[in-house]
Amino acid sequence: MAKKNAISPTRQEDYPEWYQQVVKAADLAEHSVVRGCMVIKPWGWGIWEKMQKYLDDQIKKTGHDNVYFPLFIPLDYFQKEADHIEGFAKECAVVTHHRLEKNKHGELVPAGELPQPLIVRPTSEMIIGETVAKWVESYRDLPVKINQWANVVRWEMRTRLFLRSTEFLWQEGHTFHRTKEEAMEEVRKMLDVYVEFCEKILAMPVYKGKKSESEKFPGADATYTFEAMMQDKKALQGGTSHFLGQNFARSSNISFRDEDGEQKFVYSTSWGSTTRYIGALIMVHSDDDGLVLPPRIAPKQVVLVPMLQKEESKQEILNYCESLQKQLEQVQYHDKAIEVVVDTRDIRGGDKKWSWIKKGIPLIVEVGPRDIASDSVFVTKRKKDDISSSSLKREEFISQIASILDSIQKDLFDKAQAFQKAHTHELKSKEEFDKFFAKEDAGFARVYYKEDAKTEKEIQEKYGVTVRCFLEEKAKEGKCIFSNKPCHSKAIFARAY
Amino acid sequence: MAKKNAISPTRQEDYPEWYQQVVKAADLAEHSVVRGCMVIKPWGWGIWEKMQKYLDDQIKKTGHDNVYFPLFIPLDYFQKEADHIEGFAKECAVVTHHRLEKNKHGELVPAGELPQPLIVRPTSEMIIGETVAKWVESYRDLPVKINQWANVVRWEMRTRLFLRSTEFLWQEGHTFHRTKEEAMEEVRKMLDVYVEFCEKILAMPVYKGKKSESEKFPGADATYTFEAMMQDKKALQGGTSHFLGQNFARSSNISFRDEDGEQKFVYSTSWGSTTRYIGALIMVHSDDDGLVLPPRIAPKQVVLVPMLQKEESKQEILNYCESLQKQLEQVQYHDKAIEVVVDTRDIRGGDKKWSWIKKGIPLIVEVGPRDIASDSVFVTKRKKDDISSSSLKREEFISQIASILDSIQKDLFDKAQAFQKAHTHELKSKEEFDKFFAKEDAGFARVYYKEDAKTEKEIQEKYGVTVRCFLEEKAKEGKCIFSNKPCHSKAIFARAY
Numbered sequence: 001m002a003k004k005n006a007i008s009p010t011r012q013e014d015y016p017e018w019y020q021q022v023v024k025a026a027d028l029a030e031h032s033v034v035r036g037c038m039v040i041k042p043w044g045w046g047i048w049e050k051m052q053k054y055l056d057d058q059i060k061k062t063g064h065d066n067v068y069f070p071l072f073i074p075l076d077y078f079q080k081e082a083d084h085i086e087g088f089a090k091e092c093a094v095v096t097h098h099r100l101e102k103n104k105h106g107e108l109v110p111a112g113e114l115p116q117p118l119i120v121r122p123t124s125e126m127i128i129g130e131t132v133a134k135w136v137e138s139y140r141d142l143p144v145k146i147n148q149w150a151n152v153v154r155w156e157m158r159t160r161l162f163l164r165s166t167e168f169l170w171q172e173g174h175t176f177h178r179t180k181e182e183a184m185e186e187v188r189k190m191l192d193v194y195v196e197f198c199e200k201i202l203a204m205p206v207y208k209g210k211k212s213e214s215e216k217f218p219g220a221d222a223t224y225t226f227e228a229m230m231q232d233k234k235a236l237q238g239g240t241s242h243f244l245g246q247n248f249a250r251s252s253n254i255s256f257r258d259e260d261g262e263q264k265f266v267y268s269t270s271w272g273s274t275t276r277y278i279g280a281l282i283m284v285h286s287d288d289d290g291l292v293l294p295p296r297i298a299p300k301q302v303v304l305v306p307m308l309q310k311e312e313s314k315q316e317i318l319n320y321c322e323s324l325q326k327q328l329e330q331v332q333y334h335d336k337a338i339e340v341v342v343d344t345r346d347i348r349g350g351d352k353k354w355s356w357i358k359k360g361i362p363l364i365v366e367v368g369p370r371d372i373a374s375d376s377v378f379v380t381k382r383k384k385d386d387i388s389s390s391s392l393k394r395e396e397f398i399s400q401i402a403s404i405l406d407s408i409q410k411d412l413f414d415k416a417q418a419f420q421k422a423h424t425h426e427l428k429s430k431e432e433f434d435k436f437f438a439k440e441d442a443g444f445a446r447v448y449y450k451e452d453a454k455t456e457k458e459i460q461e462k463y464g465v466t467v468r469c470f471l472e473e474k475a476k477e478g479k480c481i482f483s484n485k486p487c488h489s490k491a492i493f494a495r496a497y
Numbered sequence: 498m499a500k501k502n503a504i505s506p507t508r509q510e511d512y513p514e515w516y517q518q519v520v521k522a523a524d525l526a527e528h529s530v531v532r533g534c535m536v537i538k539p540w541g542w543g544i545w546e547k548m549q550k551y552l553d554d555q556i557k558k559t560g561h562d563n564v565y566f567p568l569f570i571p572l573d574y575f576q577k578e579a580d581h582i583e584g585f586a587k588e589c590a591v592v593t594h595h596r597l598e599k600n601k602h603g604e605l606v607p608a609g610e611l612p613q614p615l616i617v618r619p620t621s622e623m624i625i626g627e628t629v630a631k632w633v634e635s636y637r638d639l640p641v642k643i644n645q646w647a648n649v650v651r652w653e654m655r656t657r658l659f660l661r662s663t664e665f666l667w668q669e670g671h672t673f674h675r676t677k678e679e680a681m682e683e684v685r686k687m688l689d690v691y692v693e694f695c696e697k698i699l700a701m702p703v704y705k706g707k708k709s710e711s712e713k714f715p716g717a718d719a720t721y722t723f724e725a726m727m728q729d730k731k732a733l734q735g736g737t738s739h740f741l742g743q744n745f746a747r748s749s750n751i752s753f754r755d756e757d758g759e760q761k762f763v764y765s766t767s768w769g770s771t772t773r774y775i776g777a778l779i780m781v782h783s784d785d786d787g788l789v790l791p792p793r794i795a796p797k798q799v800v801l802v803p804m805l806q807k808e809e810s811k812q813e814i815l816n817y818c819e820s821l822q823k824q825l826e827q828v829q830y831h832d833k834a835i836e837v838v839v840d841t842r843d844i845r846g847g848d849k850k851w852s853w854i855k856k857g858i859p860l861i862v863e864v865g866p867r868d869i870a871s872d873s874v875f876v877t878k879r880k881k882d883d884i885s886s887s888s889l890k891r892e893e894f895i896s897q898i899a900s901i902l903d904s905i906q907k908d909l910f911d912k913a914q915a916f917q918k919a920h921t922h923e924l925k926s927k928e929e930f931d932k933f934f935a936k937e938d939a940g941f942a943r944v945y946y947k948e949d950a951k952t953e954k955e956i957q958e959k960y961g962v963t964v965r966c967f968l969e970e971k972a973k974e975g976k977c978i979f980s981n982k983p984c985h986s987k988a989i990f991a992r993a994y
Contacts (some may be wrong), residue, residue, distance in 0.1 A: 032628065033574065034615065037567035039628055042643070045563045066542045070534035071617075071648055071664050072590075075597070077530065079605050089597040093569075094607040095617065097591040098652040100572070100582075108576050110591040110614050112652075117607050118531065120568075120592065120617075131529065131536055140843070146539070151568055151648065155595040155609075167568050346637070 006358050010288040015232040020161070022282055025358040026291035029161050036159040036166030040275070043359055046299025047278055048169065052149065054201055055171060055273060058193045064145045064173060069127050071151075072118035077126045080251040084125065087218020091155040093120040120153040125219065125244070125270055128174045129252035136176065139258050142266065144176040145186075162279035163236075163497055170274035176254060176266040180245075183267035187243045190271040191224045194239035202277065203294040203413040204228050204284050205420050206238060207444075207492050209469030214453050217270075221245035227468040227492060229420040230283040233443040235468045235494040238280065241271035279497075284416050287385045291360030294412050295405040300339040302328060302401075303356045307349055307368035318344070320372050324365070324394065333402045357382060362408050363401070383411055420444075424492075430481050433493075437463040444494045446471070450480035450487035459493070468492040503855050507785040512729040517658070519779055522855040523788035526658050533656040533663030537772070540856055543796025544775055545666065549646065551698055552668060552770060555690045561642045561670060566624050568648075569615035574623045577748040581622065584715025588652040590617040590663075617650040622716060622741070622767055625671045626749035636675050636755045639763065642683075644670040659776035660733075660994055667771035673751060673763040677742075680764035684740045687768040688721045691736035699774065700791040700910040701725050701781050702917050703735060704941070704989050706966030711950050718742035724965040724989060726917040727780040730940040732965045732991040735777065738768035776994075781913050784882045788857030791909050792902040797836040799825060799898075800853045804846055804865035815841070817869050821862075821891065830899045854879060859905050860898070880908055917941075921989070927978050930990075934960040941991045943968070947977035947984035956990070965989040
């Protein structure tokens, strides 16, 4: 077969550049001419569609309705919540005019200045809150549980495909509750939906927990999240689930008449998942030959590659592929029909196969005259750091395909989990911490930590390390490695995307 | 049963206001605080999701891949195609700044002026064309057939929910071909996909054909469309399919090396369908009791309304509903499981039933103690101008439900078609035409017409009437009713939305 290491540079040689090359080789996305905005190409979009489908089902199952709110937020709405505006004012797209006209040099220039600028939504708490305030009168109108799939814009200075882009796509859930307890239950439930998605579908093990005060969402009382370890041992934050307390209720006057006759503010939550997941997926599973996709998130699980060198066998091979495709599409995998593509492009067989390896499709099936003669298929499994091929009887392949895909899915999760465990270290002291993060690819440190904004600032300045989350698990009493104060909380520290 | 005419005013009394009230009573959408932008609520979004699902399947089946391009278009890209910029410059949202800062009065004002303004996409021909130009080198790279689901913004001065809004949602397909013939075939194929969707799913009969030069898309060589008749006898344009010729290929230099070694420009097409369909759906089928939905586009086909007045029978009734729901969800209707909602809200039974009538759900099933005793269900069918109820044995209902839904679907189409036919008139002369359109609710006129921009302008100024489309059918030679010149083309004229 062909060359080894389809991607250059390798992960070892230059991790950030390797990432760009994997995206390119898999034809997932590219930079657009608009600063920081990306073009998502068919294979990348196929992954996002799968993510959307799974998450949308879960969001509906947990009792939420989909809706759609405007792209624009009036400036005066946007600034009602003080922390919120602080958090977003520095990086937002501002619409100031509503038409173009020619100036005296014949150049098109903005015209029709708006009485008030509009902000392209960086998130929709404000406009949804102001609207829901009109929907809710009595406790009988609660809870309100809505979600939207939308594009949002945050003017990022340094952008990277999927990981950080000026425009990105996401779902944002917004819920409004009668009690604090009910709102907190919602926050945790949706965090669990995300974690389950990451672990079961993306095969990505995570640490979940609460953000520190300095890292939480602008306007939230508390932010819950989860963190995954990339192959360069940096952390990447997954979805977030925010307990907004009564902050947005107060700023937008979202109140209701309770059963006891009193007028009260609601408690609200919000939670979101973005196209950034695709970046995480790439960085956790891919290797020096390109993208590796867990079967449950792959746009297609199988590609059939007919070997069409000889004109006389061409039609027979195409017929064989067609019937094989039909048979495979009858097989259920993870409650859905297996998805198969037949690649009949007129390019060299080796290039064709490698294009699919670089795209990370789980199974590549080559079909040539000899395979047909023996009623066999030549199957290549695409796993991380492992491309192995074998010949299987056709019926054997069909009866085993679901379990083959399951084993690839499991194998990817296990590998990622082993990697994460191997590079997460319990540190006992400030000295160990200093020594640990002196190394650039240190990994995750798990330490006793009593929250303190000043310490976090120092650590960030010194090492570029942040507290990723306070772990959910209640630790037995220990001492904060920075302050020596007694505490029950352990946190994960790491360098992060 | 309760009052007649849930919607006030009726269609007869005030059609535009009736429309607004139907949207409100069905809880489909509302105006947002942002001028011209709407909030789409769960029931309205449910309809859009169904539209998306159906169209997306058809778009994929016809060989297109989904992608995503940026929300923003740089001003200099936007103005490359002269007609295109003429068509959109007067109504576009312009982003000029990328952050906010406080002025000396402490007010937030736009800051960080962009070197070049960005236009919020009103359509994506320009940015997609510029990108595809880089993807295409050889004839082997063609055709490129892509589609995106996106929000677009056109700064409309007079807006109406769904019918005309500043931000709206749509799919936009963009394809690039080696030959003119192949591009024209694509244009017609996608027009047919839309027409089939309208007729089969939305139960909306249409006239299809070509737009006149004055009504075509800015930048197109030809625009194909179809027109449906609303109940006030005005026309509403459905999806459009544009043959762009080589216009965008020239302005964005989308060229390829053909098999003969020559460098040639591609032929391109674009085609789109929008949330406006929801407005058409409402206006074609609804009546003075509110929304009426064809079963194939209804977010749910059936609501079960348990009659929970008496505490002692409550649990039994809920159990009965639950088992009935499960049974109904086993039934296939139009290749999908029937979708059922159980309405357990704590409100008066009559109000509850009427809320579903106003929402246009095809079947309302009331379940009380007497129904359970006789193993029956009390079924109300929601058709246009016809709400009829009858008691059916449970098993009978289950075995018949698919055909009941089919008959509602067919009935809605037949009614709409009869209405359209009854109000489409063949006119033989300019005199008949003048007389016909002197009436405000004239309907459609079908006439021999030889295209002439001056005539169209006059007619528009005099009657507010436009040529909707040249019909596809080849008529035998006749004489244009305006110019008396011989011609083979018949056109539909009407007042329009």
